[in-house]
Amino acid sequence: MDAFGYKTLENGTTEFIWIVEDLGEIVALNGPLGQYRDSFYVIGPQSEALYHEAIRIARQNGFVFDFNDKCGQLLLRFPLSQVSDVGHFRFEVIEPVLNTALQQSGNGFCDYGFCDEAFFNEMPFVYDPEIAVQTIVDTLKQHEVDIENLAVFSVRNGAAEKQWWP
Structure with a gap:
């Protein structure tokens, strides 16, 4: 599973967060939309509950998971x-x-x-x-x-x- 979240900053730029299950862990990557990143950070061991918790926390921080809609x-x-x-x-x-x-x-x-x-x-x-x-x-x-x-x-x-x- 993976999910892309986005938020628009006050200066008009868009930030992304990508939360993904990879090699038995939940990891994330974030930064300005369009700027290549390769430093994933580990959220914790792979579990559906942790994956959904990571998305919930990202939403609390202003990210909207609307990739499929947009x-x-x-x-x-x-x-x-x-x-x-x-x-x-x-x-x-x-x-x-x-x-x-x-x-x-x-x-x-x-x-x-x-x-x-x-x-x-x-x-x-x-x-x-x-x-x-x-x-x-x-x-x-x-x-x-x-x-x-x-x-x-x-x-x-x-x-x-x-x-x-x-």
Whole structure:
């Protein structure tokens, strides 16, 4: 189980907290939305009661657990002509690095991809699309993924809506 909580500070920035069960413990990660964090802190041994208590305490501190209500979906399109091995590209490159970057910056997750006749399509779920697009572009550049022909759109009712990149 995991849960993303958010609160808006007086200066207008958004803070996140990610509470997750991991390796037999309840751990959390928090910070400004969109800033990658890798220092989880241990709350205690894994138990459903402790997990719910951690969420209750976060709520008392102003966090709202509304990811499922507010999340949107992005569509990342990579031309298949640039992908020599779709399985490797999806499961070894794109999904692992983007999933980690999005989760650890508090903005969602990435674990759904498919091919159509011309593109490999990845569809992350995100809390803030504008911040997520910057995280995605920066992460792909850092991992030396060719983004010259990458296109990123927000998705509404199953259809590409607003183009975010390029």
